[in-house]
Amino acid sequence: MSYTVGKVAEFAGVTVRTLHHYDEIGLLSPSDRSRTGYRRYDDADLLRLQQIMYYRELGFSLDEIATILDDPHADAQAHLRRQHELLSERITKLQKMVYAIEFAMEAEKVGIQLTPQERFEVFGDFDPDKHAEEAKERWGDTEAYRESMRRAGRYTKEDWQRIKDEMTQWGERVVALMDSGAPADGPDAMQLAEEHRQHISQWYYECTYEIHTGLADMYLADERFEAFYESIKTGLARYLHDAIHANAIMRA
Amino acid sequence: MSYTVGKVAEFAGVTVRTLHHYDEIGLLSPSDRSRTGYRRYDDADLLRLQQIMYYRELGFSLDEIATILDDPHADAQAHLRRQHELLSERITKLQKMVYAIEFAMEAEKVGIQLTPQERFEVFGDFDPDKHAEEAKERWGDTEAYRESMRRAGRYTKEDWQRIKDEMTQWGERVVALMDSGAPADGPDAMQLAEEHRQHISQWYYECTYEIHTGLADMYLADERFEAFYESIKTGLARYLHDAIHANAIMRA
DNA sequence: CTCCAACCTCACGTTACGGGAGAGTCAAGC
DNA sequence: GCTTGACTCTCCCGTAACGTGAGGTTGGAG
Secondary structure, rough: OOHHHHHHHHHOOOOOHHHOOOOOOOOOOOOOOOOOEEEEEEOHHHHHHHHHHHHHOOOHHHHHHHHHHHHHHHOOHHHHHHHHHHHHHHHHHHHHHHHHHHHHHHHHOOOOOOOOOHHHHOOOOOOOOOHHHHHHHHHOOOHHHHHHHHOOOOHHHHHHHHHHHHHHHHHHHHHHHHHOOOOOOHHHHHHHHHHHHHHHHHHHOOHHHHHHHHHHHHHHHHHHHHHHHHHOOOOOHHHHHHHHHHHHHHHH | OOOOOHHHEEEHOOHHHHHHHHOOOOOOOOOOEOOOOOOEEEEEHHHHHHHHHHHHHOOOHHHHHHHHHHHOOOOOOHHHHHHHHHHHHHHHHHHHHHHHHHHHHHHHHHHOOOHHHHHHHHHOOOOOOOHHHHHHOOOOOHHHHHHHHHHHHOOOOOHHHHHHHHHHHHHHHHHHHHHHOOOOHHHHHHHHHHHHHHHHHHHHOOOHHHHHHHHHHHHHHOHHHHHHHHHHHHHHHHHEEEEEHHHHHHHH
């Protein structure tokens, strides 16, 4: 079975020009041509293209990919194994970025100032990246964008005042509850934790139980957050942490 | 507090040239200059740079980033929320790719032929990507690379024969165990599951319990794998699945 | 036999910088 | 106060990985 450029381009999700380019630079030359000069790709070519796309996704230049793929010591399995490893690392890195974002969101909410170094910590050791179509189409005037903008992003000053007030009140209630000696995993504390989660979901972003416990961990693990909550009341950071966890476990 | 290009470049992990470029195209112009013409970046500039880098990581062009960041309707929180969402989607996509790789590795091992469409399914809707330094440095002659190459990638024909034999033997023992009526979550089945995992770890790639259960799920969920194992013996796919899961639960 | 879609080969344009030239600037040490 | 090495400035040309036609050929459905 052999395929034309158009077909290959179609199910590989690249343009015909890209395939022409790969042919030009010798990265992927179709193993055959029709007598009229049409490119004909066979299954082996497709396998190579697949490898190319994975490595490209992982940020290698076409030159590097050529060297990698033409290494006689590495077979298909070795490539897959390698790609698996690199992908996993990349996911870990992106997860760190997600954490950093959650941190920044929370920091901004309570007004903690980040130093420039802190802002860029997560960018420690990588370079640009592309996402293209999907992201492009999403931004602009898609439904998802309007939805997210509808939910937040343009509150009035009064809204912000209300949000702050709500939060302040909530804080007072937590402190009062702590003073009353109620346990952090009791029903009242859990109720307050749930309110906190819903407050975030309503005004900021959808806060799942997972994200919420992530925040709770942050309150304890990060000295800036800990200092912030401890300055309100001694033991508050841990109390919040425990209440949020108890709540998440019960409801999830 | 204000910073020079060099400082900013340093803790943002970009080159000075990049910052010059962003200034040229008006994406990020330092809010001040010294009387001798030196660029001076303040905290607001850094915040903007941080946003730029996140969006860049997410694959937006500099043009698009400019439009996005200059949207008066979106504040810092809105950007963070949006970035969080996009990052999560991206992670999901990469996880799908990891799954696809695991699938391809397993398929190649047992000799299942993939159609071109199947090969590219995961590339459905995105474009190039870069990873740069980290990946570049890793490839070539780093310790990690040599390590992985040492472990696999250049077996002799005899090695391959041994691997195949080992696998065949193992398969026969599983079938025999099934015939004997032993339960899939019994100690013998679990032992065979563990051997399977170690076989993969030894010859192919490090197969964690998590990956192993992923494979088990694949045996049931994917009709090609199911057909493959069912053709050996009816009920084998599920038997393997259950044994691997039982083993993973016990040992983990 | 006729189309139109798909293919071909140039060939110039674009994005996001890299890298160097040539010249001015800053701060630490003598 | 002077040197000197690291840092900065503004051109400006180079590169990678394609995008985007221009102008011409082919192939298969009707």
